[in-house]
Amino acid sequence: MEEPRIGVFICHCGINIGAYVKVPDLVDYVQELPNVVYSERNLFTCSEEGVSAIKKAIKEHDLNRVVVASCTPRTHETLFRAACEEAGLNKYLFEFVNIRDQCSWVHMKEPEKATEKAGDLIRMGIAKARLLQPLEEIEIKVAPSAMVIGGGVVGMEAALNLAKQDFDVHLVEKEPELGGTLRSINMLFQTNQEAAKLVKTLAEQVKSHPRIKTHLSSKIKQVTGFIGNFEVKLDNKAGESEFSVGTIIVAVGAESLKPEGQYGYGKLANVVTQLELEEKMKKGEPAGQNVVMINCVGARVPERTYCSRICCMTAIKNASLIKEANPKAKVWVLHRDLMTYGVDFENHYRRAMELGVRFIRYSLDRPPEVIGEKKVEKLKVYHELWRREIELPCDTLVLTTPLIPSEDNKDISRMLKVSMDEFGFLLEAHLKLRPVEFAMDGVYICGSVRWPTDVTEGVSQAYAAAAKAAGPLRMGYVKAEAINAAVDEEACSGCGVCELLCSFQAIELQPKGDKRVSHVNEALCKGCGTCSAACPSGAISMHHFTDEQILAQVEALFS
Amino acid sequence: MTNGKNGRKSVLVVGGGIAGIQSSLDLANMGFKVYLVEKSPSIGGKMAQLDKTFPTNDCAMCILAPKMIEASSHDNIELMTYSEVEKVSGKLGEFKVQVRKKSSFVDWEKCTGCGVCLEGCPVIIPDAFDQSIGSRKAIYLYYPQAVPKKCVIDKREERPCKAACIDACPIHTNVPGYIKLVEQKQFKDAYKLIRETNPFPAVVGRVCYAPCEEACNRGQMDEPLCIRDLKRVPGDQWSVDDLEVPTVTKTGKKVAVVGAGPAGLTVANDLALKGHDVTVFEALPEPGGMLRVGIPEYRLPKAILRQEIGYIEKLGVEIKTGIQVGKDITLKQLKKDYDAIFLGVGTHGGMRLGVEGEDLPGVMEGIAFLRAASLGEKVGVGKKVAVIGGGNTAIDCACTARRLGAEEVTIVYRRSRAEMPAAAEEVEAAEKEGIRIEFLTNPVRFSAQNKKLAQMECVRMELGEPDESGRRRPIPVKGSEFTTPVDTVIAALGQTAETDFLKEQGVSLSKRGMIEVEAGTGATSVEGVFAGGDVVTGPAYVVDAIAAGKTAARSMDQYLNGQPLEAEKPAGEPEEFSKEEIEDRKKRFPAAKRVKMKEEPAKSRVADFREVTRGYSLEEGLEEASRCLAGQVEGCIECRECERRCEPDAIVYGMKDEVVELDVNAIIVATGLGLYDLSPLTEYGYGKIKNVITAMEFERLTAASGPTMGELRRASDGRIPENIAFIQCVGSRDLRNKAYCSSVCCMHSTKEAMLAFEHHPGTKSTIFYMDMRAVGKRFQEYIARAEKDYNVTYIRGRPGRIEVNPENGNPVIWYEETTTGEVKSFETEMVVLAQAMVPEIDETLAKALGIELDEEGFVKTEDKLRQPLDTTRPGVFACGFVHSPRDIPDSVTQASGAAGRAAEAISGGK
Secondary structure, three states: OOOOOEEEEEEOOOOOOOOOOOHHHHHHHHHOOOOEEEEEEEOOOOOHHHHHHHHHHHHHOOOOEEEEEEOOHHHHHHHHHHHHHHOOOOHHHEEEEEOHHHHHOOOOOOHHHHHHHHHHHHHHHHHHHHHOOOOOOOEEEOOOEEEEEOOEHHHHHHHHHHHHOOOEEEEEOOOOOOEHHHHHOOEEOOOOEEHHHHHHHHHHHHHHOOOEEEEOOOEEEEEEEEOOEEEEEEEEOOEEEEEEEOEEEEOOOEEEOOOOOHHHOOOOOOEEEHHHHHHHHHOOOOOOOEEEEEOOOOOOEOOEOOOOOOHHHHHHHHHHHHHHHOOOOEEEEEEOOOOOOHHHHHHHHHHHHHHOOEEEEOOOOOOOEEEOOOOOOEEEEEEOOOOEEEEEEOOEEEEOOOEEEOOHHHHHHHHHOOOEOOOOOEOOOEOOOEOOEOOOOOEEEOHHHOOOOOHHHHHHHHHHHHHHHHHHHHHOEEEOOOOOEEEOOOOOOOOOHHHHHOOOOOEEEEEEOOEEEEEEOOOOOOOOOHHHHHOOOOOEEEOOOOHHHHHHHHHHHHO | OOOOOOOOOEEEEEOOOHHHHHHHHHHHHOOOEEEEEEOOOOEOOHHHHOOEEOOOOEEHHHHHHHHHHHHHHOOOEEEEEOEEEEEEEEEOOEEEEEEEEOOOOEOOOOOOOOOHHHHHOOOEEEOHHHOOOOEEEOEEOOOOOOEOOOOEEOEOOOOOOOOHHHHHOOOOOOHHHHHHHHHOOOHHHHHHHHHOOOOOHHHHHHHOOOHHHHHOHHHHOOOOOOHHHHHHHHHHHOOHHHOOOOOOOOOOOEEEEEOOOHHHHHHHHHHHHOOOEEEEEEOOOOOOOHHHHOOOOOOOOHHHHHHHHHHHHHOOOEEEEOOOEOOOEOHHHHHHHOOEEEEOOOOOEEOOOOOEOOOOOOEEEHHHHHHHHHOOOOOOOOOEEEEEOOOHHHHHHHHHHHHOOOOEEEEEOOOOHHHOOOOHHHHHHHHHOOOEEEOOEEEEEEEEEOOEEEEEEEEEEEEEEEOOOOOEEEEEOOOOOEEEEOOEEEEOOOEEOOOHHHHHHOOOEOOOOOEOOOOOOOEOOOOOEEEOOHHHHOOOOHHHHHHHHHHHHHHHHHHHOOOOOOOOOOOOOOOOOOHHHHHHHHHHOOOOOOOOOOEOOHHHHOOOOOOOEOOOOHHHHHHHHOOOOHHHOOEOOOOOHHHHHOOOOOEOOOOOOEEEEEEEOEEEEOOOEEEOOOOOOHHHOOOOOOOEEEHHHHHHHHOOOOOOOOOOOOOOOOOOOOEEEEEEEEOOOOOOOOOOOOOOHHHHHHHHHHHHHHHOOOOEEEEEEOOOOOOOOOHHHHHHHHHHHOOEEEEEOOEEEEEEEOOOOEEEEEEEEOOOOEEEEEEOOEEEEEEOEEEOOOHHHHHHHOOOEOOOOOEOOOOOOOOOOEOOOOOEEEOHHHOOOOOHHHHHHHHHHHHHHHHHHHHOOO
16 A cells, blocks of 8 residues: 555634634644644635645645545535545545534533544544545446336336336236226226226327337246346246346336125125226216215224325215216215315315215214115214214215235335335335335335325326436446445355345345355445444445544544 | 537426425436526425424434435536526427526625624524524524525615714724614624624723714714714613623733723733733723723713723733833833733823922822822812813813812813813813813913912913914913912823833834834834834824724734734725715605713712713613614615624625526426415414414424524413414315315324424323324324324314413313314413415416416416326426425425426437
8 A cells, every 4th residue: 555645634614613623733733643744724625725725735745645624524525525536536535524513513612622622533534544445436337228017007107208218118017908907997087087098098108109118918027136237037928028127117006905894895785895886887887876985994994004095085086976977866975084185186075065975974983884684775874063873875885995005016025125014015215205216226116006196196106206217227327335335255154144234135145155155236235334333253344434444543532 | 409518408496495406306317407496595495494294203404404415516406596587488498597696695605604794793683484483684594504505695775874983983893783783672792793893882882982973974864873872772781791701712822911991901802812811011000091090980980891891801811900010020021921012001191281380289280180089099179179271181170170079160271162172062061060161261370378279370362373283372362360269270281101111122102202103003113012092192082092902902913823914904984975865865764863861960960970971771772773774774784794704705795686597498396385374364363372373383493403492482481381282274275265275284283293292291282173184105103103102182173263361371272073063162372373385486486487377376287197297388397385285205206206207308209
């Protein structure tokens, strides 16, 4: 290793540091430290003046390590690293010492000690800087194509979006036809449009798009690789097919719950789910003269605690359609909370009331009761506002049931190394800020496989997932983190703790000679350090945070 | 279809909230150039105002800040905060956008966001970011974690006067600044602001000759401000003893100050604040110099002076009294022991009359007389006293003699009233106290009876040609001699310096014995020795001595740091109003006479040495302060305090708005939400009942970086509420107000109830709702957790009105419990209203963007099924709350979706 020649730049940050820490003394102090060949102070190291001083000193004093003691790497590390890079120094040969947020600001009332502590911190930074190694961020090539799993409306929109951005898309659908759940739907409330029409238009666009290759009646057999280069094997009638893609979108949707045994479903003839009602209405069959709908059947109950988001609107839509087709029909919606959030849903709710749909609230303590032997004759329900029990005539009882996750999710979870929640929906990387991404790089999620969504929201999510998937495709490469984990294969005992702990699926045990050793996929490693901390054999070290570097800092502190 | 210099396609994102940030990041990660335009000074939007976020209760800032920083440091994103879109022309693929970059009056290239300027700014403004619970300054950081972290001056109009007061003041006191602070009752800050340039605010507030008042532009309209009297107010309304002592890093350099007068003590003060060790040597038994022994008690109470000197001592300055340099210790010794020396020995020597009988007992020299009187020595004033001279000292001597029991006091002055150097108001006050003035009269002889002074012979004078001082020379009138009986004569003719002890060290002196210094630095002919005050200029005013002290202190600090001495730049001249300006200001500001400070009646005040002026009452002080023209504008008053403090020199008062034109291929609108004005909803008592607040106010109260540092206390009595009610649908789902559901309130109220519990475990919350709309992922579980673990009760019912219990300020909610039909009342300690939210876009912006809005004011979408994020203008997309009521996860999803649509639209693929 070349002899370190360290330059130290200590920032006054105006009076933020300068008023409490004796910066000039520190400048003199660090000059005494081994390998420090240059030190200076700046009123603001981050100013143009400060940054050019760094660049100038690197050249004039032939510096090969730079330490800046100032505010916080959170806001300024990029800037100083860039300064080093511009002066021809690898940016990982830069070390940041925080003497403001972690020193002068917290010790304003004890300036002597603040100065002493700042000296300690800088000495530690210098100790580490001596051992810094240049690192390179590797670029991983990305195959300019994507796979969308799920040929429903959400999957089709995602595929079209990517195709229109000029990328090849493999659209994989397990059914022989495109359209998903929408194929069973009658009308779509947002535009009062036939669902079939929408599906048809979309499917035609998908099929005719030269960039989209649709794989019908196909199941995914295996996915290997990582972002940029996923190898996919499909199983279908034609046998097996294989292709590679850069990114993957999961849009397999969800299923509607069949509430066996509840309110006579499966036993009494005139009990249907909303989805079954839709199919009936689609065929033009009348819904009946007295229609009662019960919401939250199988949802928001102890065994299935979640709200399925879209069902209240489904009930309101169908109730309104019945009233529109037959104003003389009576329609009651028995509901708990009515989830008509936003502008449009609330309008539809109000309009349904105007059409004469009756809304009666029930609570879980007093659910409606079905009266009838072979078929439902009447419904007994406690009317809260009237504070008494009433009976409703009923010739069709419609149960509003939640969407439930598909059994297929388990396979997807396994094959793509993505997580599933306790209900069986697939789990996004972060509920709020990364809702359409998985923790696994290069794999994205949209539609009801994540959480029940209506068409509008699902399509928005499709665009969102497509935007994420398009990022690496457009760039043609992804940059991997340079600060990552490295395995000493000799020392590795192959215990697999690291593999288990890695949140990014970056570690895999691989055979090596007569044992299995841990292998870090540099493309996926985020450098979090969990594996390194956990490794019982001390076989994993973190670049830029090596044991040697950290111990040098500790030694410097107590020296 | 390409744009930009490098041929890259670009997208404009309007709105820098979480949605806008997300769209920008997605587009930037796809390689597009992004212009992110935000109207406020920082990105972050409403999310930045929140404490935590449902349903994971992540700290909002903790998850937002990394996104903000990512956006600000992304190579492909150009942040344009404090900017607004004015016009969009062209079409998809080739939009031309005009963006107005509003003037921040701060050069953001230079501003480091350190915030030093904020402390000095005297203008306090309710902080909109804190929902006006807290306040900010006219120069401000939008919030502590702002990105970019740059200061902005909230300057709304030009200052109506020219702040001539500042230029007229020898120490450039920030007059508009401290008057503004007085007006806002910020007495401590006012005192601190004055103290920036003057270590004696209370003293100078009593004895200054106030050149500022003469310059005050208001004087050209009606009457100038009582600037001096206002300077007293902070010290009167608040105690200097409460001023904290700053922590200073010691330099280890030692400084000797000779003379504890205003000049010397100013040097001591300033250098102590720079970390130097200062020792002051004072010959007299008490410090203060002329302030102590020259200005009588009734004009400047010693207690006031002691207090202000006491604070200088608190800074670590050591004052050694009773040590005369030159006698008790040599200057040579000081030079050996100290790194720098300041000479401020003043002019404590008197002048002789040069007439016969001057040495008789009963004839005293004025300066010595005042000194003896103030030190409590026996001075022996007779019944009939004559004071010779026409300056302020003569007046002080006369009034002091009067208070010491003289029955008849006459001032004998050789010129006429017009030539009197004493201030006219002082002369007038003396006359009120029964002091007679013999003008055009000069003593020629004193004679004794029984070895005691008995008579004074005078001659009448007339005025001849002007002499070198410009005043007409008095010439004795022959034969006009007359004799008058006196038992005491005080000769107040002038002061001289006693500087003989300096000669040995080669300090260069003038003919009159004054020390000669370099103008602008105060350096004497001897290296390391500086001087200032009366001993340099001859007798002058307190504020001049302070000015000299400041100049010297500045140079001495440079000297001690081994820097070259830099002469002070000459200050600007006070400017006057033009005639047009006078007329204009008279129209804008109603005439108002100055509020005169009340005085002790002349009759009673001569009985003892009580202070003559009584100071302003609080009301009088505020009234007078409100006359200051500079303070009458909203926002920045251009007192330039920030400019004085800004180390990187970033303040630019003359900055103008700039309109830039951008070429972009597509546009995303993400302007987010606003809060619905609750004034039509009078039934909830918002604005009237103190303990009824909005949810956003609650968020600011619980936020650790909020105005209360996260202390959740109620406004009426500062108590921590143990019982809180949350009311849903306040303005939402209400045909009189907003028909729609705001979509997020059920959840944020539940979160806030949890936060209350987290702040004070045991807090009981009750949430009044219509439907509990917990439809998102993990929301039902969140509600269940609130009920189970956080003491939250949900009551289905819409409250009809809120009253207040006058005894304890508790709000009382009247509501119908819809599950049982009962009408009930519910007393609680605090009510939080889930205020309806509205899309943050108006007709003007919609028109500029060329898009249509729906009936509720949200961005209109034609095909909600297939193109839910499109607007009515091709190539313009929308996301977040401005598109439809959305929570954060949905807004973020839409934001990425809009980015995807934009990418598709401008990709050229089919």
